[in-house]
Amino acid sequence: MVKICCIGAGYVGGPTMAMIAYKCPDIQVVVVDISVPRINAWNSDRLPIFEPGLDEVVKSCRNTNLFFSSDVESHIADSDIIFVSVNTPTKTRGLGAGKAADLTYWESAARMIADVAKSDKIVVEKSTVPVKTAEAIEKILNHSSRDGVNFQILSNPEFLAEGTAIDDLTNPDRVLIGGRQTPEGQKAVAALKGVYAKWVPEDRIITTNLWSAELSKLAANAILAQRISSINAMSALCEATGANVSEVAYAVGKDTRIGPKFLNASVGFGGSCFQKDILNLVYICECNGLTEVANYWRQVVQINDYQKLRFVNRVVSSMFNTVSGKKILVLGFAFKKDTGDTRETPAIDICLGLLGDKAKLSIYDPQVSEDQIRRDLTTSKFDWDHPQHLVPSSPTAKSKEMVTVTWDAYEAAKGAHGICIMTEWDEFKFLDYQRIYDGMEKPAFVFDGRNVVNPDELRKIGFIVYSIGKPLDAWMKDLPAAPLT
Ligand code: NAD
Ligand code: UDX
Secondary structure, three states: OEEEEEEOOOOOHHHHHHHHHHHOOOEEEEEEOOOHHHHHHHOOOOOOOOOOOHHHHHHHHEOOOEEEEOOHHHHHHOOOEEEEOOOOOEOOOOOOOOOOEOOHHHHHHHHHHHHHOOOOEEEEEOOOOOOOHHHHHHHHHHHHOOOOOOEEEEEOOOOOOOOOHHHHHHOOOOEEEEEOOOHHHHHHHHHHHHHHOOOOOHHHEEEEEHHHHHHHHHHHHHHHHHHHHHHHHHHHHHHHHOOOHHHHHHHHHOOOOOOOOOOOOOOOOOOOOHHHHHHHHHHHHHHOOOHHHHHHHHHHHHHHHHHHHHHHHHHHHHOOOOOOOOEEEEEOOOOOOOOOOOOOOHHHHHHHHHHHOOOEEEEEOOOOOHHHHHHHHHOOOOOOOOOHHHOOOOOOHHHHHHEEEOOOHHHHHOOOOEEEEOOOOHHHHHOOHHHHHHHOOOOOEEEEOOOOOOHHHHHHHOOEEEEOOOOOOHHHOOOOOOOOO
């Protein structure tokens, strides 16, 4: 029986390995992690991540051919194929701080593999890594392992998106496998291809050299994010001119060369990947002396930051230039719907911006816990992407006073001056906005960062409504759209 071990039981390691176990009953899959609470959660009835359809897949093969364990060393030693799916955060200090990928966790996983491996292994990069990482990993493995043990490194980046991970894994657009162009390298590629071929049509399994596979992952995320920044840049121009960004996106996306996906204007993209991977790409370009290319991609992140700043500015300027002491209901905190993940969610920057102007926030998200929200509002930039037990806890006093977290949107709306919609949860479309309006201070504002509500219907109720990229309410037509600096 082929034995697979995956180091890192996170948003990628957990679902991808569960899918391999589900589709390949003849393969034993063990997912290991240094975080004992995370492993315990994977073994419990309440999985550590919320992902539609994940529970069913895990429960159908857990303890049959899918196992979760914190005994990292013994399972590595025992496996033929080792996936590495650990965090690759943005560096916070030292060379490349604020841009480069921090490979500390990757390196420690590689050293662990070298230490305990007594037989040949295929080591698969599942984490998103800078191009050429495989070369560094090869050096670690080959210089610190036992004599006679051979390693083949493959790059097999993951393209799943959160909230749709199970569909994406079941029916991927493509699976990408990069390997060395040697007979041994190609044998390893064929072995991994054989795993995916159990359920993925062969013409969707692409094989390339190692560097193409590594770079394709960064390129895909950069280009997806670039589309969002492009439409978000247009949204600002729509507001200035009276064009409607949804109509523009529809018309533009009808061009089959462009296509309709990833053209939804929003308060900004979030999530653990886009910003991190683009900054990483920027750093790699700089290291290769490609200043113009680096500047081009950096702009995608800068427009995203501008979009968030612009939103905060809309809120504050609409509400008589101050939100000090005013209660604002924040609907949604996750970085997108159908996930409880808050990593780099735009809601953090919006909440911090409003708190900076001394607003009182009442936050509601159907999947995010109060602990998580408080932690997010006090964690330093980039610190979130480390194994949770290693992130220093910060004082929460400020957020305790100014922030309440609620499980009832109607209760939370009572006495509020404004509502900010931060996540496109379906339920926000169907709230009883008349009931909400009746309990709010007047004038009552809605700032829709996801274009989920119908602005005309809300205006009929009496709300003053701001929807990203849509024709402006008369109330805010002459107010400044963004700070000059
Ligand atoms: P995550 O933080 O959810 O999971 C990583 C896990 O690795 C953590 O549980 C951590 O405790 C564990 N870990 C760290 N060092 C370890 C070690 N030495 N030994 C054992 N366990 C260790 O992260 P994630 O979202 O699953 O992302 C993992 C990688 O996949 C990143 O490189 C990310 O960029 C990439 N990726 C993420 C997504 C996504 O949607 N989240 C999609 C594609 C690719
Ligand atoms: C992304 C990539 O899509 C996926 O292929 C990769 O493996 C990991 O990174 P993810 O971050 O999970 O996936 O979600 P995604 O659907 O890409 O959304 C990212 C952010 O962009 C979210 O905040 C989302 O709300 C935002 N978004 C997305 C928009 O603002 N507009 C859009 O049109 C699409």
